[in-house]
Amino acid sequence: MTWLRTELLRWAPTDLHYVFLTSILALTLFWLFRRQRKISMIEKIPGPKGLPILGSALDVNVAPSELFVKLCDFCEYGRVAKVWIGPQPYLLISGARAAEVILSSQKHLDKSRDYSFLHPWLGTGLLTSTGTKWHSRRKLLTPAFHFKILEDFVEVFNQQSSVMVQRLQKKADGNTFDIFPYITLCALDVICETAMGRVVGAQADSDSEYVKALYRIGSLVQQRQARPWLQPDLFFKLSGYQKEHDACLKVLHDFSNDTIRSRRFEYLEGKKNEDQNTTEDEAIGKKKRLAFLDLLLEYSETVSRLSNEDIREEVDTFMFEGHDTTAAAINWSLYLIGSNPEIQARVHEELDSIFGGSDRPITMADLREMKLTENCIKEALRLFPSVPSLARELKEDAVIDDYRIPTGTTVTVVTYCLHRDPEQFPNPEVFDPDRFLPENCKSRHPYAYVPFSAGPRNCIGQKFALMEEKILLSHILRSFRVESTVKREDLRLIGELVLRPENGNPVKLLPREAH
Numbered sequence: 001m002t003w004l005r006t007e008l009l010r011w012a013p014t015d016l017h018y019v020f021l022t023s024i025l026a027l028t029l030f031w032l033f034r035r036q037r038k039i040s041m042i043e044k045i046p047g048p049k050g051l052p053i054l055g056s057a058l059d060v061n062v063a064p065s066e067l068f069v070k071l072c073d074f075c076e077y078g079r080v081a082k083v084w085i086g087p088q089p090y091l092l093i094s095g096a097r098a099a100e101v102i103l104s105s106q107k108h109l110d111k112s113r114d115y116s117f118l119h120p121w122l123g124t125g126l127l128t129s130t131g132t133k134w135h136s137r138r139k140l141l142t143p144a145f146h147f148k149i150l151e152d153f154v155e156v157f158n159q160q161s162s163v164m165v166q167r168l169q170k171k172a173d174g175n176t177f178d179i180f181p182y183i184t185l186c187a188l189d190v191i192c193e194t195a196m197g198r199v200v201g202a203q204a205d206s207d208s209e210y211v212k213a214l215y216r217i218g219s220l221v222q223q224r225q226a227r228p229w230l231q232p233d234l235f236f237k238l239s240g241y242q243k244e245h246d247a248c249l250k251v252l253h254d255f256s257n258d259t260i261r262s263r264r265f266e267y268l269e270g271k272k273n274e275d276q277n278t279t280e281d282e283a284i285g286k287k288k289r290l291a292f293l294d295l296l297l298e299y300s301e302t303v304s305r306l307s308n309e310d311i312r313e314e315v316d317t318f319m320f321e322g323h324d325t326t327a328a329a330i331n332w333s334l335y336l337i338g339s340n341p342e343i344q345a346r347v348h349e350e351l352d353s354i355f356g357g358s359d360r361p362i363t364m365a366d367l368r369e370m371k372l373t374e375n376c377i378k379e380a381l382r383l384f385p386s387v388p389s390l391a392r393e394l395k396e397d398a399v400i401d402d403y404r405i406p407t408g409t410t411v412t413v414v415t416y417c418l419h420r421d422p423e424q425f426p427n428p429e430v431f432d433p434d435r436f437l438p439e440n441c442k443s444r445h446p447y448a449y450v451p452f453s454a455g456p457r458n459c460i461g462q463k464f465a466l467m468e469e470k471i472l473l474s475h476i477l478r479s480f481r482v483e484s485t486v487k488r489e490d491l492r493l494i495g496e497l498v499l500r501p502e503n504g505n506p507v508k509l510l511p512r513e514a515h
């Protein structure tokens, strides 16, 4: 028995134990109090009832096209709605006043956790970074999107559009085919040349290793975002996707790194020779076109030092943000124009009045005249915004539409639903480009229409995107008449990183001369 007494004495609680236990208890109570406060604040907001602990997690465990329908159903609860997915509350915003609180704020700039699945590929480039890094990069990159610089890209937009039109000519026999990949590959060629200054010829060879890796990694990130069980690193690894993801990553990063290294070398060599020689182009007064990558190299030498890795983050971000979004937007415009023959006739009339039936390249002056075409693009981005929702994580409490929203909540602006508010857009489902005539925009809330987001974290590439869209779309419509074959009520939407039709964009094309 002596051994038992000795053991008991050894384990008898000391002051240290009391302090330790009291601290644990205090921390637990504090956590419970905070959690309860959070729950009671969130519970005041309308939303689906959900199950204990799971919330609405089972409702969102559905096929991708049903998931988007669910998201829109949740928004029916109100312009501000809540939904619990397990222990995590999500706030869904589909009203302009509430969207303004988040998008115009200088405080709520942090992206939600979903964006972290892009980090291995994009690092913390402009889209995914936060705090001082985001601030300084945004300041550095803004001049790269100046109109004067974008003007130089018109030639690329024209050249790649001509390749696309040539490819489409082979399909313009009135039979149905999916035009989506034709437009996507063209947008990919455009972004490779404008962002990196490299010609990948995706339209000529869509089997290239780089093109395949780009698409595969996009779809892997999307799957991970949509399926909560793939989110922990361990499960992603066990699923086998991690290996595939890393293989794609290697192809993409090797490509960007090689390009950056060789362009930096060329840039430095060019600088050395600058005073000694003039290049052949300069001798005939022709200015060399600079890709975004060249501009970053120049800023890196003159404004703020950027490592090759810093530059890669930004160039990869442009590659990611800058092609799927524009490709989807052009497809949606074409889909809606192809479903509305009267509007298509008006667009053809506008294009004929500018180009008179010639197939000459499009100039900046032409772009300014394409008012109706531009309004069709804007209206298509209203009905089918390429980025259908965007999310922030609150780093401090916020007051939205009289509700106090606690720190840590993920706030998602559901652009797709916001753009269908009947108070801002009467008969919201109707495709009516005249909504964007200046006189019809006057009374609209400034945050009712935000396809490029708004406020400090808006899309840096929106002018580039609109120019590209106008040029690609008008090249198609100058050559062809388009007929959409899917009715609006039969559309099934996939609303992941980018909003796209589940079954592509099957259309019939006919050469214009035939009509």
Ligand code: HEM
Binding pocket: 126, 127, 128, 138, 317, 318, 321, 322, 323, 325, 326, 329, 385, 386, 387, 390, 391, 451, 452, 453, 456, 457, 458, 459, 460, 461, 462, 464, 465
């Ligand atoms: C129709 C085409 C496009 C649409 C609809 C679009 C839409 C958007 C939206 C909604 C955001 C905010 C995302 C968020 O807060 O999560 C965004 C951000 C961004 N976009 Fe675009 N985008 C388009 C084209 C482009 C292009 C062509 C580029 C570059 C060449 C680009 C580069 C970026 C970048 C770098 C950001 C992050 C900006 C920041 O956080 O400071 N986008 N875009």
